[in-house]
Amino acid sequence: MQRRNERTKWLLYTLLCVAADVIDTFLSNAVSNRVPYESLQPSDVDDLSDEEIQELAKKAPRLHSKHAVFKLTPGTIAKVAQDMDEDMSDASEANALNLIFAKTTIPVPRVRRVVEFKWERDYLIVLDYIKGPTLAEVWPTYSIWQKIGVAFTLRRYIRQLRGLKASPSTPPGPIGKDGPRMCESPIFGRVRSRRGPFASYAELTSFFNKGAQLAYDFWHKFPKDHPRRETRFDDSEALVLTHQDINPRNIIVGEDGTLWMIDWAWSGYYPPWFEYVAMNCQLENEEDRGSYYKHWDLLIPFVCGPCFEQEKWLLYTMGGLQFC
Template identity: 35%
Template sequence: MQHALHDDADIDRMTNEEIVAICDYAPRLSIPSPLEGMPAPVAQLSPTRLIKIQLYTYLPEWEFRTMELVRSQTRIPVPKPHRYFIEDSRAYLLMDFIEGRTLETCWSQMWFWQKAWVTWTLRGYVQQLRRIRTEQQSSEIPGPLIDDLASPELCYGPVMGEYHIGPFSSKGEMADWFNGRLRTSEDFYHFKLGYGFDDKAPLVMTHGDLAMRNVIVGTDGRLWLIDWGCSGVYPQWFEYVGMQVDNEPRSWTWTRRLVAGWSLFGVASSEESAVCVLTF
């Protein structure tokens, strides 16, 4: 049975154990669950607080750090993360609740100029992300945001086909993995599928899953980016691939190209390689 929402102040004063206890009956948001038959992994605890709950493997601590970094170094609207902790192999990420509609639910109802505003705004967000500089980029270590450069994390996201791959201690190691997967796919299909992984492109801060479901048109009139679970330091074309959705409308295809810099960074060949690699 679901109960009424708590006060914001009460949530902020609660211990981790108390928060875990109220999660079982907190209202779940109506979003798809990654596991069939399981409740949605996001619950609303108060009018302005929600909590993301998943196995630690799918909700590591670096998502919290990435949200803090983006909030501190850009003007991109990102929910404020309040707390991250682990209890019984489950991870909990407490953050602000953003009221609004995802692009997934309202894109088809938008006028041309509304879609143009969304496109231009997202393009600006991606440019801001790419201006972030970290020691990890200087060391050319791809993957999620890390504190210890000697301990890279597993990579996860649409480009990897929703699998965990790596970890990689260098950009060259990631290129070798993708090129090996491409060769395996070519052997399976008996013809050349695409171009090899270009490891000359710089590593930039990437959201990694900038699909319609992860962009909220807020009631405050701003465009919010949520779900940073696939974020990290990756080649620029990862953003383009991560924006792809099943049966996407043609208008979103053009938005992807303009937002992720398709014509500026030669994404076409690299994106083709990624798609071919993941078909095997």
């Protein structure tokens, strides 16, 4: 009975996704998608030198007490790059945002500058300041139809991200020109969320399959003929650009109602189903912190597609990943 209910749920969400994509394709052809007007305007840091930006950042107030994000000027913010690798020649979050700005119509803060931030021994990313509340702040006031509208919009964004496929030679993880980078993702678990770097898609697959076998042997103690041992990490689709931290805190509702996606620090090239699992993981983390977004859990399979089997496989694997 449970298996039948799961298949019914998967079929329902799949049909909804297909119908939504058909409607979205029709509307996209009928209406011109343009980059938000704000992103095309000059910035108030355009004429500043790198040294002047560094000095401003040292004195700028933090927007968040727990994060290195500063209100640099009236029109910009600055955040310290979160790359975990040393001696990188670029900032992966800025690379992702520049790619999205160039290749999609997803509203994201435009990267204005990337400067070496000697104070923090890292790179400082200067971004447009987007006015408006976060979706987390206004979500309780939304009607069910407004929430469905948000889901449609986010699904459109995810479809565009999945159109940004990595080449066969591109390593998984953050985008950079210096080769493979350390990956941070809720997919790897709460205890050790940073793994890699992985030189190839095959290496990422091998990492997870090894963790699965360890979990089956020592955590679940499955017999050798258990059917679960025949399942493998799903690498059937190409790596695509993935946000990995989509939650109401990281979406700003602009003054005209535009949904802006922010905080791409964990973004990179991963299997498409990572977005679904990451959204669920981040929802659990939000609830652990005391935040509750009614109906958000019901929208995730629609936004990302119902990746139920991949998530189930990963849950069986978690016990072994901590030993990899």
